[in-house]
Amino acid sequence: MGREKHPPSRALGLLLVLLLSQVELVVSLNIDIGVMYAAGNREAYGEGVRNVLRDFSQSRGSPDVTFNLEELESSCVEKEALDNAAVRFRQRGICNILVVNNDRKVVSLDHNLEGEATHCAYHDLTQNNSQLLTMVVQRPVEAHGLPPNSGVWVTSYPEPDDLSLMIVNTVEKYKWTSAFVLYDKFADAYRSLEKFLNWAADRDWLLRVKEIPLIGEGPDKVDKPALTELLRQIKTSRETHVILLSNSAIINDVLDRAVYLLMVNYQYHWIITSLNAPLGDISFEDFHDTGVRVTFFHPNTELGGTTRIFERLVLDGALSLAHSAVEAARAVDRGEMTAGQAQCRLRDYITEIEFEGYTGNVNYKNVSVSTRLRNNLVMDLMENTGSDLVKVGKWSQVDGANLTSQFNSSFFTNPVLGGKVLRIISKERDPWVRLKQHADTEGLKGVERYEGFLIDMLNLMAKRLNFTFNIDVRDNITIGSQSETDGSWDGMIGLLARREYDLALDAVSTRSFRLKAVDFTEPIEMAGYYLIMRRPSRAAPELLQFLNPFSYTVWVVMLCANLGVAILLAINNCLNPYEWGGLAKRGEVEEEEGKSLNFSNSLWSVWGAYVAAGPEFLPRSFAGRTLASLWFFVCLVAISSYTANLAAFLTKTNLDRQISSLKDLANSDYRFGALERNTIVKFLMNSTDEPYKTLGRRLKRWKGEVLLDSREKLLKKAEEERFVFIADNENQFRVKEELCSLMVVGERFFRSPTALMFPRGSPFVTEFNRQILLFREEGVMDILRDRYLNVPGECSTKYVAKDDDQLQIESFIGLFYLLLIGVALFLIVGLVEIFSFRAQGQKNESDGEKKDDAPDPNLQINGELNATYL
Numbered sequence: 001m002g003r004e005k006h007p008p009s010r011a012l013g014l015l016l017v018l019l020l021s022q023v024e025l026v027v028s029l030n031i032d033i034g035v036m037y038a039a040g041n042r043e044a045y046g047e048g049v050r051n052v053l054r055d056f057s058q059s060r061g062s063p064d065v066t067f068n069l070e071e072l073e074s075s076c077v078e079k080e081a082l083d084n085a086a087v088r089f090r091q092r093g094i095c096n097i098l099v100v101n102n103d104r105k106v107v108s109l110d111h112n113l114e115g116e117a118t119h120c121a122y123h124d125l126t127q128n129n130s131q132l133l134t135m136v137v138q139r140p141v142e143a144h145g146l147p148p149n150s151g152v153w154v155t156s157y158p159e160p161d162d163l164s165l166m167i168v169n170t171v172e173k174y175k176w177t178s179a180f181v182l183y184d185k186f187a188d189a190y191r192s193l194e195k196f197l198n199w200a201a202d203r204d205w206l207l208r209v210k211e212i213p214l215i216g217e218g219p220d221k222v223d224k225p226a227l228t229e230l231l232r233q234i235k236t237s238r239e240t241h242v243i244l245l246s247n248s249a250i251i252n253d254v255l256d257r258a259v260y261l262l263m264v265n266y267q268y269h270w271i272i273t274s275l276n277a278p279l280g281d282i283s284f285e286d287f288h289d290t291g292v293r294v295t296f297f298h299p300n301t302e303l304g305g306t307t308r309i310f311e312r313l314v315l316d317g318a319l320s321l322a323h324s325a326v327e328a329a330r331a332v333d334r335g336e337m338t339a340g341q342a343q344c345r346l347r348d349y350i351t352e353i354e355f356e357g358y359t360g361n362v363n364y365k366n367v368s369v370s371t372r373l374r375n376n377l378v379m380d381l382m383e384n385t386g387s388d389l390v391k392v393g394k395w396s397q398v399d400g401a402n403l404t405s406q407f408n409s410s411f412f413t414n415p416v417l418g419g420k421v422l423r424i425i426s427k428e429r430d431p432w433v434r435l436k437q438h439a440d441t442e443g444l445k446g447v448e449r450y451e452g453f454l455i456d457m458l459n460l461m462a463k464r465l466n467f468t469f470n471i472d473v474r475d476n477i478t479i480g481s482q483s484e485t486d487g488s489w490d491g492m493i494g495l496l497a498r499r500e501y502d503l504a505l506d507a508v509s510t511r512s513f514r515l516k517a518v519d520f521t522e523p524i525e526m527a528g529y530y531l532i533m534r535r536p537s538r539a540a541p542e543l544l545q546f547l548n549p550f551s552y553t554v555w556v557v558m559l560c561a562n563l564g565v566a567i568l569l570a571i572n573n574c575l576n577p578y579e580w581g582g583l584a585k586r587g588e589v590e591e592e593e594g595k596s597l598n599f600s601n602s603l604w605s606v607w608g609a610y611v612a613a614g615p616e617f618l619p620r621s622f623a624g625r626t627l628a629s630l631w632f633f634v635c636l637v638a639i640s641s642y643t644a645n646l647a648a649f650l651t652k653t654n655l656d657r658q659i660s661s662l663k664d665l666a667n668s669d670y671r672f673g674a675l676e677r678n679t680i681v682k683f684l685m686n687s688t689d690e691p692y693k694t695l696g697r698r699l700k701r702w703k704g705e706v707l708l709d710s711r712e713k714l715l716k717k718a719e720e721e722r723f724v725f726i727a728d729n730e731n732q733f734r735v736k737e738e739l740c741s742l743m744v745v746g747e748r749f750f751r752s753p754t755a756l757m758f759p760r761g762s763p764f765v766t767e768f769n770r771q772i773l774l775f776r777e778e779g780v781m782d783i784l785r786d787r788y789l790n791v792p793g794e795c796s797t798k799y800v801a802k803d804d805d806q807l808q809i810e811s812f813i814g815l816f817y818l819l820l821i822g823v824a825l826f827l828i829v830g831l832v833e834i835f836s837f838r839a840q841g842q843k844n845e846s847d848g849e850k851k852d853d854a855p856d857p858n859l860q861i862n863g864e865l866n867a868t869y870l
Contacts, residue, residue, distance in 0.1 A: 028339075031325045032070065033053070034085070034092075035100065037074075038074070038075065039074070041101065045311060052315050057322075070094055072085060076120040080123060082121060086134075087127065097134045099120050099138065102139075120138060121146070127147075132152070156359075158374075163189055165199075167192070168199045168203075172401070173393075174403075178241060179207055180234050181242075183210075183211060183246065187246045187274065212250060213230065228261070231258055240269060242270045243271045244270060245273050246274055255270075266293075271294075271295045274297075297381065299312055319355065319357055320350065321346065359378075379395045416763055417465040418465065422503055423470055424470065425477070429506065430737065432506060432507050433505060447459070447471050450471070453785075454505050454756075457524075461768070464771060478490070478492070479492055479506070480517075481493075492504040492506065492757065493757065494517075502764065503764070507524055507729070507754035508757055511679065511752075519765050520757060521769050524754055526752070526753055528729065529726055529728055529748065531660075533743065534723075549642050563603070566603035569597050569602035569627065570598055570599040573596075573619075580596045580597050581594045597619060659724055662692070662749065665691075665724055666695050670724050671721070672695070672724040673699070673702070674707060674725070681699065737795065
């Protein structure tokens with residue numbers, strides 16, 4: 001790094017004359033000051049310190065205060081360096097010490113700085129430095145605990161928290177929410193990076209942090225190929241906000257590469273945090289007329305010219321000692337102490353001084369007793385205007401950022417659209433442009449009366465490209481068609497062709513014939529055709545709907561299985577000696593119990609298990625129980641399956657057959673039609689492929705009836721007849737919101753992109769295209785699509801609420817019919833049983849007379865007995 005410039009002594013003398021013109025003292029005071037320079041710092045700052053103190057004491061009107069300087073140079077890499085220097089100064093009766101430690105000037109023994117400062121501090125606990133005033137100018141680190149009796153320790157360099165807050169306040173003023181942060185580890189601002197990122201996280205900012213690639217271990221050598229690749233990544237990401245935490249030499253390299261990659265233009269805004277940045281080291285000639293916006297921080301632009309920040313702090317540190325000496329001289333003049341005592345009493349007056357120095361207002365009036373920090377740092381905010389720099393505000397520790405930027409955004413934001421007022425023609429068409437619900441009652445005017453997909457997109461685009469617009473929304477205007485006689489256009493295309501408007505704000509399908517008169521932007525959304533038909537009504541449930549869970553085959557098989565199991569149980573009862581029948585034959589159970597599983601009882605028991613009523617009689621034999629167990633399991637599975645399917649069948653909406661595609665339409669008996677001027681009509685009539693050929697043939701046959709000139713007529717036809725309207729994108733959202741008796745069915749077909757229209761050769765098309773692509777990449781288009789296009793609509797909500805899952809009586813009508821049939825059978829069978837019983841009673845009376853002649857039943861053969869239990 002080259003030698004830095006120093007403020008001329010003549011200028012300093014004039015400054016100090018102004019600063020001290022009001023001071024009048026009669027005493028003469030000689031103050032000794034010890035100056036300790038870290039290695040490499042004496043050559044850089046020694047002359048400036050000597051000049052400023054000499055000019056201070058020689059200024060006309062200043063008190064008669066002279067300064068004797070004792071200078072030494074010591075490496076702060078050695079831990080006891082400052083302790084040893086203090087011992088040396090005390091031996092010479094010096095109580096006032098100025099420590100100058102610019103670690104950027106330090107070269108350590110192993111040449112490996114790793115971005116860490118080599119700090120000077122007191123460490124020796126045995127020394128008594130209570131009379132010392134130590135003014136330290138060095139980059140701060142974590143709070144250093146000073147040993148007792150260290151006197152007054154004054155730090156004048158900005159703390160990392162201050163630098164972090166300075167960046168945060170400025171970013172907030174610019175209303176950024178995202179940025180790339182580039183840093184190098186040797187920069188002053190690097191020490192504030194962690195705190196800055198923490199504050200940014202609290203504010204939900206999206207920051208991507210990258211280290212500037214350096215060569216080797218030096219702080220000023222940039223790896224330019226790697227830097228180029230890094231900047232290319234930023235450009236690819238489409239991020240236009242960059243915060244550069246670096247020092248002047250590296251800033252030049254970064255901006256040079258940025259110019260090469262076309263990242264220094266109206267789209268980008270850079271914040272450069274180096275406190276030395278706008279001091280002549282950076283050339284702004286390449287920025288002239290680029291429109292790039294660059295913001296810098298700089299201390300007190302009205303004083304010191306191109307003096308760097310660290311040297312300014314050193315000079316203000318020396319002036320702080322000088323002003324403390326003035327206060328001590330005044331105390332001597334008041335008789336509060338002698339001139340000899342004043343030599344070591346400057347520490348008592350450090351909190352009383354306040355002056356305008358090279359870094360703004362300087363005072364140390366914070367509350368700490370032994371450690372004083374400068375807490376009134378003020379930085380000027382600078383912005384470029386072309387190749388010039390102007391002050392646009394200031395930042396202070398007390399008030400934060402106060403930005404009064406006059407950046408000419410009307411030109412620099414966008415050289416094509418910036419500051420323009422566009423004339424826009426549009427039509428009210430939901431969801432693209434629609435009137436707000438309370439626009440009239442609230443007295444809204446202009447674009448505030450409208451909302452919609454395109455309105456939101458246009459407002460966002462106007463903010464980014466910095467243009468304004470006047471919009472004319474008409475109700476009955478068409479897109480436009482060309483006259484066959486003179487070739488002129490009507491509608492919106494005609495207005496654009498005649499240059500009466502700059503833009504048609506409508507989602508217009510791109511067609512080749514329209515390109516004769518207008519230019520289209522990049523596609524906004526895909527349009528197409530839909531099938532619109534009358535919303536089908538709920539069909540009446542089938543009479544035997546409760547049988548639908550199983551097919552008829554399953555029902556037949558289950559009934560046959562029921563009969564078969566009953567027969568097997570009856571045979572088992574007859575033949576198995578351990579079943580009820582066998583036990584009854586041996587007299588182990590009553591005769592009536594032996595009939596428990598005859599065929600009729602077995603059939604009843606099996607049926608009871610099948611309908612989950614439980615069997616009336618259970619087998620006694622193991623064979624019978626095995627068969628019954630398997631049958632019970634089969635019944636369990638069958639009943640569970642039936643119950644699950646029954647719920648689905650009873651709650652299912654049975655609708656009339658729907659049309660969901662052109663193929664379905666071609667195979668149906670529905671009549672269909674379209675708007676006569678739509679391009680799909682010509683396509684269908686000329687197509688040679690199915691199903692389009694069939695559809696086109698029918699259109700030719702029905703032409704006068706189904707190809708109409710009004711959408712309203714076609715919609716009415718679809719509402720009242722068995723008719724399908726092949727509709728363009730115009731009516732899709734109206735059907736969703738208003739015409740609830742109609743519905744859109746199937747998927748979109750015959751797709752085509754929609755776009756905005758500009759007059760032929762409009763210079764605005766390219767800028768709009770760029771923004772539309774950016775919106776697509778940033779997800780803006782998806783947000784607008786979800787907000788306006790992918791919504792169910794009032795009609796869908798209405799019918800969802802209406803078609804709830806409550807089961808109506810129609811779903812159970814078949815079951816009630818079955819119940820009525822069962823009641824009828826009950827009455828018939830009951831009457832048969834009654835009359836049969838009476839007939840049997842009469843027969844028994846007649847048989848009683850012949851009882852003596854009847855054979856003995858015990859003499860019946862075994863076959864007849866076996867039949868009794870079967």
